[in-house]
Amino acid sequence: MNWLHYLAEANIYLSIFYLVQWLLMRGDTHYQLKRFYILFGCIVAYILPVLQVGALKPAKEVPVTNYMVYTIPTEPAKIQQQPASVSFKEIAIPSKIAPIIEEPFTFEDGIWYAYLAGVGITLILFLLKMFTLFRLARNKPYSKNRKYKIVYLPGSDEAFSFFNYLFIGTTASASQIIIRHELVHIRQKHSADIMLLEFFKIINWFNPFLYLLQSSLRTLHEYIADEQTASETTDRFAYATFLLNNAYGTGGPSITQSFFTNNLLKKRLIMLNKQRSGKLARLKYLVTIPVCSLLLCSSTLVFSKNYGWFDLDPAKKKMEGRYNSNHLNHGKQKLLKVTQNGVTTITNQLTVNQANGQVLYTANSITEEEKLSLSKKQHMKVEVVEDSTVFTTTDGRLMLPVVGVDGYYQMDHFLHKHINFNASKDERGGLVEVGFGLDNNRHITDAKIVKSGGAKLDALALDGFRSYKGIVNDDPGRNYKIVVYFFTHDYSIFQTDSLSNDPEFAGELIITNYKYPISTTSKGYEYDESPAGPGYIVNGKPQGRVIIYDKNDEGQWYYQNKCTADDFSLLKNKYGYTFPSASTSVIQFMHPENVKKNRLAYIYDATSYLATPYSGQFYNHVIDSVVYPEQAKKALKGGVVILGFNLNGSGMISDIKVEQGGGNGFDEAAVNALQSYKLPVADEAGRHSIAIVFCVAEKKYRPSLNRYLMAGKYVGELAVPDMKPMFKFGRSN
Incomplete structure (x- = not known):
């Protein structure tokens, strides 16, 4: 029903434009300005519903969505x-x-079918009128001028025009005056105005104000033509007398400009002899500006819709920091x-x-x-x-996964590395609220404690914020508050529900008395990948993004769908990073040996780098079917197995051999997973090789592999974590 909702809103605006015209501009002789206003209102009424001014709405936090x-x-x-x-x-x-x-x-279906029926009937009537004109123009005698064509209607006193066609009856009196009148319509393209209104009338046949607008526009056209025709004659009174003497001529079809409009005769004579409006009267047309502004505000604030496609002034979305408060909140979400x-x-x-x-x-x-x-x-x-929660433990207690947005990634990365929270045995941690401003260069200024968590925690938080010299990707010139949780094992410290409506509240971060494992590239650079997930595809384009931290902890974002060939080369050769084609995410607890006490967790991504034919169904099947060797899992061991295999002409896998073994039961697990895949692979026939990389989530350990040992066409590496994944980010085949 979105189309009908859109039409309803547009027709409300159209009706308002008509009422403003009727109340303020009726009787005005600035005909061209009034014509422009009517056409402008008709068009803008159908544009305003798709426009929004997001800044008028309260800023909302950016949600982490699935x-x-x-x-x-x-x-x-x-x-x-x-x-x-x-x-x-x-x-x-x-x-x-x-x-x-x-x-x-x-009932909504009934409304929709009734609307379509009305559109159909109105369209048929319009086509019949067009067919009548076409038949007249084709079958009647005519004379052709350089700019217009006169069609003669034998035995008729009709006179009307349609675009460059002027239709006139052979019995019409004073034909030269009529022709001059109709030529005004032709020169000023009045038929284009009527056709525009006819189009709107087809799709909005139910709106009476549209018919009133069309009638006003037709009347306006006659006023314009009368004024210019009278100015070309020697006597304005003589032209008025001519109109009166020919009051009963026959009019043409409703989509044409007809000279004989009997119901308008009185109005035409009055306006022809009326004193012209002064220049100051033009100022009333400036009312268009506040009318449009009010309607745009209504489009944003009054109507709840999903077709407001263009936001002229988007609201500044509050960055949440790395830890999304929605995940810490016990309030329910849909x-x-x-x-x-x-x-x-x-x-x-x-x-x-x-x-x-x-x-x-x-x-x-x-x-x-x-x-x-x-x-x-x-x-x-x-x-x-x-x-109420995104992740819970088997005993119902809350887990705190790592989530984030780019606004506070760099600051969060810095604080986690440089705030050293060494809790004593019985220390329960606490909450510190830090307030700060951002200067025009987005650097932190005037960091102070807004809510104390005790002298020790206050000092740790304040020193960390004051030591950070990088930028914060949020609006400059404003004040913000960030809650810092110092967490050991006590969940009662998470109490920020009251801050959710504070316009200065920017988010939360968690400092633990044990360090999170840090992701590093093959060349030792620390990095964080986008929360959208590696290998995420939108409209066929990869949407992965990564922030690489240099040796000074300065971060640089790279977007997979915007990277140039030089960017990919820089990431690979300097930083040792390659965007993955697929990923498997697992929840990994801190202190897994004592899960009854410590429930803080992070998400570990086992990223894979596979050729396209292998990054969809093949990838998902191997991840689902591979069995991580139990002894290796207990010993926190990983390994690499390189398998060679043949693809026949139908794309089926056969002749699987271990080219490089990993021991510890990895060889058998890799071969069994590959043998169980019974679907064709859309790759060329011949010998291929693939690396199955067994990873250890707790240590974020990913074994390195020797590509010199690979035989045949290498199709990439597939990472298998030592825990069953909660999420898979493989491409759809």
Whole structure:
């Protein structure tokens, strides 16, 4: 129903433009200004609904969202017995298959079909009028001028024009005066105005104000033509007498400019002899500016919609820092629960790929009608559920995963490295709220304690903020507050719900009495990858991004879809970093040997670098089927296995051999996973090799590999973590 909602809003604006014209400009003789106002109002009324001024709305924190993409099968009758393709964070829960619900005929459907019927009838009437004109222009005698064509209507006293065609009856009196009048319509393109209004009338046939606007515009055209024709004659009174004597001539079709408009005769005579409006009267047309401004504000604040595509002044979104307060909050959030073929997925966004494009559903926007449609057409049950936490332990206690946005990445990275929190045995930690300003160069100024957590914690936090000399990617010239949690094991310190409405609140970060493992490249540079996830694809383009920290802790962002060849070369050769093609994420606890006490966790990404044919179904299958050797897992050991294999002409894998073994049971695990893949690979036939890299999440350990030992065409390295993944970021084949 978005189209009808859009039309309803646009027609409200159109009606307001008409009322302003009727109240303020009626009787004014600045005809050209009034013509411009009417046309401007008609067009702008349909533009305003798609415009927004985001700055008028309260700034919202940027949420960390999950995404789910579902692709409709090419043969709808065949439903594959597997879950929908998920391109972002997915939590699968066993469930029963949803029943198929028939989609009923609703009241909204009735409104939609009634609207379409009206459009159809109005369009047919318009085409009939056009056909009548076409037949007259083609079948009647004519004479052709350089700029217009006169069509003679035998035995008729009609006179009207349409674009460059002037139709006149052979029995019409004083034809030269009529021709001069109609030529004004032709020169000023009045027919274009009428055609524009006819188009609007087809799609807005239900709006009476549109018919009134069209009538006002027609009247205005006659005033303009009368004024100019009278000015070309020697006697304005004689022209008025001519109009009066020919009051009963026959008019033409409604889409033309007809000389004989009997119902307008009195108005035309009055306006022809009326005193001209003064120059100051033009100022009233400036009312257009505040009217448009008020309607734009209404478009932003009054109407709740998802077709406000263009934001003229986006709201400044509050950066949350590396730790999203939504994950620490016990307040409930709405999510989508999607069930298909016995598998249930909890997600924030569902994108359905259809033949005519993508359709995006969220927990806040999906309607009951759309749920029924998905159930009927995609055999997919979609429910809106509430969830209080994103991650919980088996005993229900909160875990704190690492999340982030680029606004505070560099500062957060610095503080975690340089604040040394050494808690005593019985110390429970605490909360410190730090206030600071940003100068015009986005450097921290005037750092101070807003809420104390004790002398020790205050000093640690304040020294860290004052020592940071880098930039903060937030609005300069403003004051901010950041909460610093000093965490040991006591969850009661997380108390920031009251700050969520504070306009200065910028987010939270957590300092622990034990250090997070830091991701480093093959050449020793520290880095953080985007929270969007490596290998994330939007409209066929990779959306990965990474921030590389140099030896002075200065960070530089690189966006995969914007990098040049030189950027990729710099990342690889100088920094030792390559964007991954796929990734597997696991939740790794700090102090895993004492999980009953310490629940702080981080997300470890086992990133893979595979050729395109292997980064979709093949990747997902290997990750799901490989069994990490139990003894190696207990010993926190990793390893690399290089496998050689053949692809036949049909793309099937055969003749798997271990080219380089990793020991510790890794060889058998890698071969078994590859042997179990029974689908074709869209790669050229022949001998290939692949590296299966077994990684240790707790130590963020990724074994290095010797590519000189690889045989045949090398297709890349596939990383397998020692824990079962919660999320997979593989491409959809």
